Amino acid sequence: SQQGEEDPQALSIQEGENATMNCSYKTSINNLQWYRQNSGRGLVHLILIRSNEREKHSGRLRVTLDTSKKSSSLLITASRAADTASYFCATDKGYSTLTFGKGTMLLVSP
Amino acid sequence: DAGVIQSPRHEVTEMGQEVTLRCKPISGHDYLFWYRQTMMRGLELLIYFNNNVPIDDSGMPEDRFSAKMPNASFSTLKIQPSEPRDSAVYFCASRAPRQGENTIYFGEGSWLTVV
Numbered sequence: 001s002q003q004g005e006e007d008p009q010a011l012s013i014q015e016g017e018n019a020t021m022n023c024s025y026k027t028s029i030n031n032l033q034w035y036r037q038n039s040g041r042g043l044v045h046l047i048l049i050r051s052n053e054r055e056k057h058s059g060r061l062r063v064t065l066d067t068s069k070k071s072s073s074l075l076i077t078a079s080r081a082a083d084t085a086s087y088f089c090a091t092d093k094g095y096s097t098l099t100f101g102k103g104t105m106l107l108v109s110p
Numbered sequence: 111d112a113g114v115i116q117s118p119r120h121e122v123t124e125m126g127q128e129v130t131l132r133c134k135p136i137s138g139h140d141y142l143f144w145y146r147q148t149m150m151r152g153l154e155l156l157i158y159f160n161n162n163v164p165i166d167d168s169g170m171p172e173d174r175f176s177a178k179m180p181n182a183s184f185s186t187l188k189i190q191p192s193e194p195r196d197s198a199v200y201f202c203a204s205r206a207p208r209q210g211e212n213t214i215y216f217g218e219g220s221w222l223t224v225v
Binding site for chain 1: 205215
């Protein structure tokens, strides 16, 4: 069953704008991760935030985690056409596997 | 370092035929996962191995699906007989020995079309 649910399902913006994607989940987690999938490719790990962290930055990426609301957001600042991809959140509940959401498709137009 | 290597990248087969997908995990990784991705169901975990031993195969849809990992550097996912509803992208992924963070590395996928 899906643990994380991303919102929106699709997002279309112009280059230079910021893109925000949200993820909600249902049960307690150890950490939450975001992955990126370019068209026709495999998923690539972007960033991980632990359950005791509230915010984390990596380059143009900013991730927040609110464990009381069981939600996370991924912000991509100053987006580029090359950021066009699907973005997935994945939750780690302390077992050996990750559970992925269905993803947000991001289109960045030049 | 080479990533997770999957073959074939694309396969088109007729209903009823046997399909074998292959995976070479990243060297030193002791967890191997098989996922299936479709538009309708998203990314589903089919089965995973730890140290070549199947740990959880509850995601395998039917007895037509089987997976093996004869050694640390090779795994197969077999579908026999294949059906059109098996059309999907099948991903193999691997993970390093558990050290507190559970980051998974994916292959490029095997795109299966059953006609």
